[in-house]
Amino acid sequence: MKILITGGSGFIGSHLARTFIQKGAEVYIIDNLVTGNKNNIADLDTANLHFFEADITTFDFSVIPAVDIIFHLASPASPIQYKIHSVETLLTNSLGTYKVLEYMRATESKRLVLASTSEIYGDPLVHPQTEDYFGNVNTVGPRACYDEAKRFAEAMVTTYMRKYNLDIRIARIFNTYGPNMEINDGRVVSNFITQAISGKPITIYGNGDQTRSFCYVSDMIRGLSLLAETDGIAGQIINIGNPEEKTMKELATIVKAMVTTSSEIVYHPIDQDDPRKRKPDITKAQTLLGWKPEVKLEDGLQKTIEYFREALRK
Ligand code: NAD
Numbered sequence: 001m002k003i004l005i006t007g008g009s010g011f012i013g014s015h016l017a018r019t020f021i022q023k024g025a026e027v028y029i030i031d032n033l034v035t036g037n038k039n040n041i042a043d044l045d046t047a048n049l050h051f052f053e054a055d056i057t058t059f060d061f062s063v064i065p066a067v068d069i070i071f072h073l074a075s076p077a078s079p080i081q082y083k084i085h086s087v088e089t090l091l092t093n094s095l096g097t098y099k100v101l102e103y104m105r106a107t108e109s110k111r112l113v114l115a116s117t118s119e120i121y122g123d124p125l126v127h128p129q130t131e132d133y134f135g136n137v138n139t140v141g142p143r144a145c146y147d148e149a150k151r152f153a154e155a156m157v158t159t160y161m162r163k164y165n166l167d168i169r170i171a172r173i174f175n176t177y178g179p180n181m182e183i184n185d186g187r188v189v190s191n192f193i194t195q196a197i198s199g200k201p202i203t204i205y206g207n208g209d210q211t212r213s214f215c216y217v218s219d220m221i222r223g224l225s226l227l228a229e230t231d232g233i234a235g236q237i238i239n240i241g242n243p244e245e246k247t248m249k250e251l252a253t254i255v256k257a258m259v260t261t262s263s264e265i266v267y268h269p270i271d272q273d274d275p276r277k278r279k280p281d282i283t284k285a286q287t288l289l290g291w292k293p294e295v296k297l298e299d300g301l302q303k304t305i306e307y308f309r310e311a312l313r314k
């Protein structure tokens, strides 16, 4: 089996690469390391791993053979990072997605899974979010470079699917956390944990009443693998995430207690358009994939805390 993972040295991509290498697959990774880290894949079997340090918007895809599954993950994902790399985020998800689709057509590669996001629902007016909800997105706000780019990517892969009869699946990924997140990633779980370990203030943006629902990375990888490997579900768009919803105030309190830190909780201004609530309806994932998350928040956080303790020692 051959697998192509764009963004394969990032947080989720590196876990996917490891899982498919362990299954005996040959894995091709294209990553420009804008937010990824080669250390995440350094110990993987080099004979079965082909790493290309390159930008998917300019890469010459003719060097990659036909594959069984394309996982298209390339894109900054942390709000801090996609706001810094705003134009690149727009181009990666639009031009980059086009290049991946043209490669898929040219090689007759079998399947593509697009890593889309709960951000396509914006600041949702439907709760929990079901896949048939069109969302509430500000097209010109500071998050638009990511939200609209992902919405465009969804439009592009589904248009290609209809026009060229391709096997496309879309994963709408909700907040995921775990080892291999970067220390300076800027997302809430890595921020709270690294702040707590270092004894620095734990920064809540806004009043902390906004909610998110956190999925541990091993559950995410199982969900993405099932989405890619299940037959008869071409064209499906599926939320993958953990429906256990927490306020950021609750998350800060849990992390503070688990790390046993002297860090105080402080409040910073919140950015424009930060969604006030987010929780996936995972009925489709349960019905079509037989998938639901298994890792409890405290268990996933414990593993993530251990990872960051080690990473911060280095
Ligand atoms: P990440 O930033 O750790 O990984 C993204 C990877 O893509 C990085 O390795 C980065 O270097 C690479 N990349 C970015 N632009 C590229 C380009 N032009 N060419 C080649 N490589 C490029 O983020 P992640 O959390 O692993 O997210 C992976 C995917 O899942 C992203 O598409 C993201 O939008 C999606 N997603 C993630 C979450 C989450 O909570 N982690 C939630 C929703 C969606």
Ligand code: UDP
Residues within 6 Å of the ligand: 078, 079, 080, 175, 186, 187, 188, 189, 191, 192, 203, 204, 205, 206, 210, 212, 248, 270, 271, 274, 275
């Ligand atoms: N957040 C926070 N403190 C931080 C980082 C993030 O309170 O140090 C909040 C952020 O405002 C948002 C939530 O945590 O409401 C999740 O933010 P994250 O950047 O992880 O991802 P998002 O879900 O917004 O894409």
